[in-house]
Amino acid sequence: MESGTPQLRTDTPETTPVDVSKLGFHVVTTQDVGAIAAHYEEALQLARSGEEGDTVYLTTAGDHHSVAIRKGEPHGRAGLGFEIHGTLDETAERLTAAGIDFERRSDPEPGIGDAIVMSEFESGTPITLYKNQGSSGVGSVVGVRPAKLGHIASFVEDLAAGHEFYLGVMGFRWADTIGDFFSFLRCNADHHVVNMMTSKKRHGLHHVAYEMRDFMHLKEMLDHLGARDIRMAWGPGRHGVGHNIFTYHPDPDGNFIELFTEIDMIADEETGTFEPRPWHEEWPQGPKFWTPEPAAANKWGWINPDFMDH
Numbered sequence: 001m002e003s004g005t006p007q008l009r010t011d012t013p014e015t016t017p018v019d020v021s022k023l024g025f026h027v028v029t030t031q032d033v034g035a036i037a038a039h040y041e042e043a044l045q046l047a048r049s050g051e052e053g054d055t056v057y058l059t060t061a062g063d064h065h066s067v068a069i070r071k072g073e074p075h076g077r078a079g080l081g082f083e084i085h086g087t088l089d090e091t092a093e094r095l096t097a098a099g100i101d102f103e104r105r106s107d108p109e110p111g112i113g114d115a116i117v118m119s120e121f122e123s124g125t126p127i128t129l130y131k132n133q134g135s136s137g138v139g140s141v142v143g144v145r146p147a148k149l150g151h152i153a154s155f156v157e158d159l160a161a162g163h164e165f166y167l168g169v170m171g172f173r174w175a176d177t178i179g180d181f182f183s184f185l186r187c188n189a190d191h192h193v194v195n196m197m198t199s200k201k202r203h204g205l206h207h208v209a210y211e212m213r214d215f216m217h218l219k220e221m222l223d224h225l226g227a228r229d230i231r232m233a234w235g236p237g238r239h240g241v242g243h244n245i246f247t248y249h250p251d252p253d254g255n256f257i258e259l260f261t262e263i264d265m266i267a268d269e270e271t272g273t274f275e276p277r278p279w280h281e282e283w284p285q286g287p288k289f290w291t292p293e294p295a296a297a298n299k300w301g302w303i304n305p306d307f308m309d310h
Ligand SMILES: [Fe+2]
Pocket: 151, 153, 207, 209, 258
C-alpha cells in the first residue's frame, strides 16, 4: 500500500455484537414523494406494498418493502434495514456488553414486528435490525422488475472507522479495496452489500443497487427506461472489483441507482475466494487491495469521473 494509506482492518472477529445476513431495505427522503415513488413504481417496476402517513413502501416481491420513501430533506440514504443472524435478544446483549447505544422497538416499520434501532458510525444514519419482514403479498412477475435489492454505497470521511464499524460491530467480511479510498464489504455470498468511498467533500449516498436476473433482463430494463427517456449516466460496463455488469442512472432527485448482474459470489467461506469466472484476473480471485487503474472500475470502457470523484 502507498505510504500514508490508513491501516484498514480486514479481519472479522469470531463474535461481533451484530451479525448481519442481508440488506433488507433502504430509506429515501425527498420533497417530492410522488416523483420518487413513481420512479420506483413505473420506471423500475417495483410493486407498491403500502402507504402510511407520508411514507410510500415498495418491494421487489417477497419482503414487505425494499425501499421506504418519505417526505423530508432530500437524502438518498436516510436509513437502512438489515436482517440478522441469531436473535434480537442475543444481539441486544452483545451491543450492551460492547457499550453501543440502541433502542428496542416494536413495529418500527410495516412488516417488521420487533427490531433494534441503532446509529451508523459517523453519519448517524438509523439502522434497523430485525429477523425478517412479513410478506408483501406481492407475487413475483416475469417482467423488468429487479430481482432484489443488492447493495448500498456511501461516502465516508474515515474509511478505517467504516471498516471497524462494519467488520468489528456488524459482522461484515472484507471483499476488496481500491487504492486507499473505496472499500467493498459483504454479509453473505454476494461480493458486496455495503461499500464506502472516502471523501471529505461528498456525503451520504454514492449509489443504491438493484440486481437484475441476467444481462438480457438488464437489457429489457434499459429499453423500458429508454422508452421513458431515462438515460444512463454510466454503463453498461463491467466493474473489475466485484466483476458485476453495471449501469447507473439518476432518480428525479439525482440519487444514483445502479442496476447490475453477474456479481462475484463466495460459495466457500473456508477459502473465501470468489467462484471462478472467465472475466477474472486471477485464479483463484480473492479479496485484495486493487491498484486504482481504469480496469478496476470498468473493464469494458470509459470511466465517468463523477463516480470516482472523492
Ligand atoms: Fe455498486
